[in-house]
Amino acid sequence: MSEALAQLAIDFSLLSLFAFGGVITVLPEMHRNVVEVHGWMSGAEFAQLFALAQASPGPNILVVSLIGWKVAGLAGAAVATAAVCAPSSVLTYAVSRVWQRFRGARWRNVVEDGLVPVTVGLMLAGGYLITLAADHSVLAFVITAATAGTVLTTTRIHPLWLLAAGGLLGLAGWV
Amino acid sequence: MTETRLPGAPSAAELFLRFTQVGASGFGGVMPWARRMLVEERRWLSDEEFSEALSLCQVLPGPNIVNMAVCVGTRFRGARGAIAAFSGLLCLPFAIILVLGALFTQYGELPAISAAFRGISAAAAGLIVAMGLKMAASRRLRSPMAVFALAAFVGIALVRLPLGVFLLAAAPASVAAAAWRAR
Numbered sequence: 182m183s184e185a186l187a188q189l190a191i192d193f194s195l196l197s198l199f200a201f202g203g204v205i206t207v208l209p210e211m212h213r214n215v216v217e218v219h220g221w222m223s224g225a226e227f228a229q230l231f232a233l234a235q236a237s238p239g240p241n242i243l244v245v246s247l248i249g250w251k252v253a254g255l256a257g258a259a260v261a262t263a264a265v266c267a268p269s270s271v272l273t274y275a276v277s278r279v280w281q282r283f284r285g286a287r288w289r290n291v292v293e294d295g296l297v298p299v300t301v302g303l304m305l306a307g308g309y310l311i312t313l314a315a316d317h318s319v320l321a322f323v324i325t326a327a328t329a330g331t332v333l334t335t336t337r338i339h340p341l342w343l344l345a346a347g348g349l350l351g352l353a354g355w356v
Numbered sequence: 357m358t359e360t361r362l363p364g365a366p367s368a369a370e371l372f373l374r375f376t377q378v379g380a381s382g383f384g385g386v387m388p389w390a391r392r393m394l395v396e397e398r399r400w401l402s403d404e405e406f407s408e409a410l411s412l413c414q415v416l417p418g419p420n421i422v423n424m425a426v427c428v429g430t431r432f433r434g435a436r437g438a439i440a441a442f443s444g445l446l447c448l449p450f451a452i453i454l455v456l457g458a459l460f461t462q463y464g465e466l467p468a469i470s471a472a473f474r475g476i477s478a479a480a481a482g483l484i485v486a487m488g489l490k491m492a493a494s495r496r497l498r499s500p501m502a503v504f505a506l507a508a509f510v511g512i513a514l515v516r517l518p519l520g521v522f523l524l525a526a527a528p529a530s531v532a533a534a535a536w537r538a539r
Contacts (some may be wrong), residue, residue, distance in 0.1 A: 230457075296415060297497070342412035
């Protein structure tokens with residue numbers, strides 16, 4: 182048990198420092214660690230926890246709490262959540278004390294211009310992998326595509342409606 | 357050093373309280389609620405200050421919204437403010453999600469629940485795909501820099517490289533390319 186806790190702490194604190202552009206960009210790496218390297222759960226379970234986190238209020242980083250909880254109970258949830266937040270928060274604390282000074286500095290833009298494309302690629306990779314993990318039928322892929330299409334073409338629709346629509350189709354036994 | 361006690365700055369308790377509200381109100385993305393609270397309701401930040409803070413939080417690693425809480429907390433009350441905003445943001449959602457997780461473990465095996473969750477998971481995946489595609493349409497990708505997005509997708513999604521290995525090679529290369537283009 183404590184071995185699992187240590188592993189959670191190590192894995193997620195590293196992820197914290199690699200998570201440029203937020204938690205979705207490290208989704209592939211989380212999936213790799215949790216499902217492929219440690220075998221803590223199946224890909225489908227991973228996708229379910231992720232869906233649960235999306236359907237729950239609060240930052241979607243909390244999928245990490247669910248993973249920790251699944252692996253090692255309440256202690257696991259606390260350790261994983263602290264691990265994924267602490268290193269980046271300490272860094273943010275340190276940097277935000279000096280960042281004002283670099284207002285308008287050219288290298289700030291250069292760093293952003295350089296990191297954004299990588300972040301976008303990671304985001305797309307996350308979408309691709311979570312789709313493969315979640316979808317096991319043709320209709321599931323249709324739901325994924327329709328949800329993405331709706332978000333892209335409609336200006337203001339609450340994501341919860343789309344999750345609910347998916348849930349209803351699932352309840353109807355079609356997925 | 358940055359002045360941490362501005363006149364009229366919110367107290368640590370206020371930061372905790374307001375970020376608790378923000379954390380518990382957002383579904384699928386809390387940042388818009390943070391903006392509403394900070395800029396429109398409380399007026400702790402101007403529009404421009406918010407955008408600047410946001411770009412900082414996006415450049416730094418870690419969950420953007422958590423970074424935003426730390427950044428705003430630090431700005432007004434230093435380390436105490438950062439801790440107050442951070443714990444405000446996370447405490448309530450953390451408790452809620454664990455209750456949901458427990459319910460899910462208890463009842464997730466029921467055929468109806470697991471059927472519904474197959475549909476919800478598929479829709480949740482669609483939300484992420486849409487977010488990626490939206491970002492891919494950004495102005496910064498209408499340039500040869502897009503090759504780094506492609507490399508990230510191929511390297512991570514298809515080749516399944518460990519993220520650390522990939523980033524240590526790709527991030528410096530991408531920033532160097534951006535610097536070269538900005539000469």
